[in-house]
Amino acid sequence: MERTKAIRGELLELKNEIEGHALDYGLSFYPVVFEVCNYDTVCILAAQGGFPSRYPHWRFGMDYDQLSKGNTYGFQKIYELVINTDPCYAYLLSSNRYVDQKLVMAHVYGHADFFKNNSWFKNTDKKMMDVMANHGTKIRRYMEKYGHDKVEAFIDTVLSLENLLDINVLFQGPGAQKSQVLDDDFEPIDKRSQALRSFMNSKLDKRNTKETAKVDEDDSTLKSIDEKVRGTRDIMKFLMDCAPIKEWQADIIGILREEAYYFLPQRMTKIMNEGWASYWHSKILTQKALRDSEVIDFAEVHSGVMAMSQKQINPYKIGIELFRDIEYRWDTGKFGKDYLECTDMHAKENWNKETNLGREKIFEVRKSHNDITFIDEFFTEEFCQRQKLFTYKYNPRTGRNEIDSRDFQEIKSKLLSQLTNFGTPLIEVESANFQNRGELMLKHVHQGVDLDINYAADTMRNIYKIWKRPVNIHTIVEEASVAYSFNGKEFQQIKL
């Protein structure tokens, strides 16, 4: 059964037209392959992160369930789907109107340009379609060999680690994110402690392991391992290398880690990426591609995408407005020392040096920033007011969320803290040999917001399944330094 079709006729002409406009504006991208499909297929693809083939796992079924329902009930609708590969694949919904397809195509070229040029995507594997399919084959093989339930249960466990990544790995060259290809039948035989053994395996040439001379399990060895892993935030890799697990299990951690790193840049540039794509769909349509009769329909869809929410920042809206603001400021010279230090409000208001550097500037910004640096550098007080931003807080007295502040600095720091470490707590290894007993001590690098302790407990339960020794975490709760431990039976607070 064919699920997606290549575009033909009218849509193909449209694609050529939009692509031409995109190129004229200076966008640069890998070839974009558009495919048309029905809504069910879009739901399948979206549930699988855009990829036609993934490893078998129930959560893709769960996402599919929710997405299809979302459509049936009209809560949400997926308009477009692009994946970061070379060529770049994008799916068009067959039921979309012609004007929608126009908008989507222009939007897609924005994403395609961003994928190719933003530096955080530099090391993503552009052949991920094949990689994902291979991962699927491998995991299916493990399931045949070790049992479906056993492998699935292990994947469930590893998914708890999915956000324990180190963004710096993205810059360590293409190989750093890759899973290791392992030999299925490899089983090392030696009498050292499991944790130590696995750790050593990763450091040694695998073919020679069987002949490796015995290493005394003395304090100094443990200490040296401990020192090597101290402070690492790439906890998936740490466990893959050092935990006493079977090779197939290490391989599965590797596979899930590689996929997690592949998606990481998208999580780090959501605002920029959507802003950039929205900027270009808007520009291409309003200046070039839109016919008079389509203006109303375009305005309707566009304003839908840009809708503001009191509860959440709309990345499309903030993104596009920030790019426009940057363009305007660099066109008029409202930047730099002179402007910033100008105290004459009237002069500042009417400032126009006709620098006309706007276009150039936004291209540069889309190349070198991520959401955090983007907000940090270009989010100004004027912009903040114009966008009517605020912070809100839960009020225990009234039992509801209430607007807390419209103060620029507070809003900015709230935004930044929400974006830090792609919105998840920063966790690193404090010790792999805590209390000199091979226990794992993690550290939550506290940046103002406490952990959800119930979730932390369940997560540590899962890490214990991999590490097989007590798992501890050092964090801050209500401004006091505390530590918790899961020893395989119970979760409790411990003294440091």
Next chain:
Amino acid sequence: MDHPIKRDHARFRKIIKGKIRDNLRKYVSQGEMPIPKGNGQFKVPMPQIETPRFRFGDKSQGGAGQGEGQPGDPVEGGEQGEGQPGQGEAGEGEGNKELEVDLSLDELAHILGDELSLPNIEPKGKKNMESTVDKYTSIGTVGPDSLRHYKRTYKEALKRQISMGTYNAKNPVIIPIRSDMRYRSSTSKVEFENSAVVIYMMDVSGSMGDEQKEIVRTESFWINLWLKSQYKDIEIRYIIHDASAKEVDEDTFFRTRESGGTLISSAFKLCRDIIQSDYNSDEWNIYPFHFSDGDNWSTEDTKLCLDILDNDIIPHSNMFCYGQVESRYGSGQFFKDLSAKYTENHERVTLSKIKNKESILDSIKDFLGKGK
């Protein structure tokens, strides 16, 4: 060939059904019920399926938003994932929303049946009865005036007048002639009768408190669910009583609270009347349920109750069920009186004591475990 995601989907459905079964006791004893959606589907909240990850505690966290308003004004609407029409490129699926799963009545009943290992009910009378029903689903050109389809007739006339050129838009008068007339017409269909009626009776006198009623409510929800999965058609009637009885709708049934005495016979009499007037026991599978805390006004009245049960209710019912909900004020005498007469393995009478919410499932098992 189906897409492999269908297998992931089937796997997901299997996992959640297992989870629901594992948690059924908790769901039931906490009075948490699936929410009926009106199309035979039920919505079940499933907080447990989420993958645990390190994450921030969210209540204190707050956030940033956009819009009008002063500090102190409430922030409305939009949980994550809602109302964003332009879902972006493929990516992560973080999201903090609680998972809600839709299950059909049959799936849900299956879970209940599995957990309690309930036997399927063998409808009374062995073979299902057949009957023909007339369904007015088509349109014909002949028929009695009472079945004339006004709209279709009008349409035909309009069509005719336009095609003949006699329709005048300035004076739009439509006069149907004989050949324009359209009538509803019926098609006969053989249907298998397999119908049941459940008659719930409840003592709403002062001694039955909110907790007791909550128990009855939860219990009847699951009983209905099971019976609905076993019968093609099911009707449910509700009777409340204190010293006198009346038939009410479902809502009133669970909300009413009276003071005053208790005459259980009043409910049984009404139940008898309902059966006699509306439900021929040759055609219907009849399930009277009575819930009380066991207090009755007098032994005289209890005698009367037993008479009505023996002569009018039990002979016509698949099973008469009495559920005694323990309350601080109830003596539990009625249970003793009934159990003295109807021994534990009586064919058509089931008695069950419901101590508290935790014992609801066991009580359901008492009632439905016989497969009648």
